[in-house]
Amino acid sequence: MTRRLIACGLVLTAFAAVTACGTRTPDNASQTLPTSAPSSSSATASSTAPAGNSGAAAPAVKRCDSTALKGEVAPTDAGAGNRYGKFVVTNSGTTPCTLNGYSGFQLENASGAVPTKLERKADPGPAAMTLVPGGKASANLHWGVVPSGNEPVEGPCQPEPSKAAAIPPDETAPLTVPWTLGPVCSGGRIEISAFYAS
Template sequence: MSRRLIACGFLGMALLVAACGSEEKTSTGAASVPVTKQADLSAAPASSSAPAPPPPAASSAVEGSTASAARCTAATLSGKVDQGDAGAGNRYAKLVFTNTGNQPCTLNGYSGFQLVAGSGGEVATRTDRTTDPGPSLVTLAPGASAMANMHWSVVAQDDESVEGPCEPEAASASAIPPDETAPVQFPWTFGPVCGAGTIEMSAFYPA
């Protein structure tokens, strides 16, 4: 009888221990579920707050423009000569071209130049090109200007008259843009050009 009671006691204790172990495992497993779910929930806002991809780069092309501007022509230029310094029989001035068109254009090099009499005939003219400055590409926006340096003498040379004008006096001038054939015309008010109409002229540069 006592042995049976003892056996029952041991059996009861074993069941109690097993039950406690089962509760601990169940509690541990139940506690791990919220941790897993919490990790999943905390990841969701991070993905929704990721920065949006940058917009595509804007095109550098501007409406109405071209990859390279065309040459300036007489049709889109106005011209004039601005008087500069004078002294010791020398005259200095600047030939000025202004873009009167609505698109950029380019000048690169020297102008052709011709003095013109009041009757429309040509007056002796010779241009000597200088390299101060030399040729370089100049882009003129609408309304912008470029200029070229000019120098000539008013002192009679060789067999030119010293009693009167050394050469016939021009009333106007024609200047041809580089690499073009049609001239830009404007008044000439600077008197005769001695030395058979020799004018030193530089290439164009930005005004």
């Protein structure tokens, strides 16, 4: 009898030990394993750990905007009523910036906007580039000085601009560029290429 009780005690002890470890039995079928709460040190570490793990990723280079660019329009060629030039921008900032695409371009004078019809040309087309501080990019310009349609043949064909509001690609704020190249005929039609490194 004593042996049976001892044996039964071992079984009960073993049964109790197994049940405490979370084995599913009819008596504890709805129980779940206990979980340990994170220590305060591990919780703090996870909430203050920097995103990106090691921090080795290089910072993203921002787009060139009107605060980082200075612009000018330089004539390049003329003939048979056609005029050619370049809209040149320089990164005047202290960090690199990216440029990719076409500029907006609105002729203006002291009275406000002057008729402008900007036409994009794909020679050259858009290409991503990074301008280091002092780096330059250009966009080709082409316009005409021969009146067309209802434009007057005596005097200027359109109001004479004194400047242009040029908006860098994917931006909204313009930079002001002096325009000293006279009126633009055909309703202010200007062909413009995408920016390219220069």
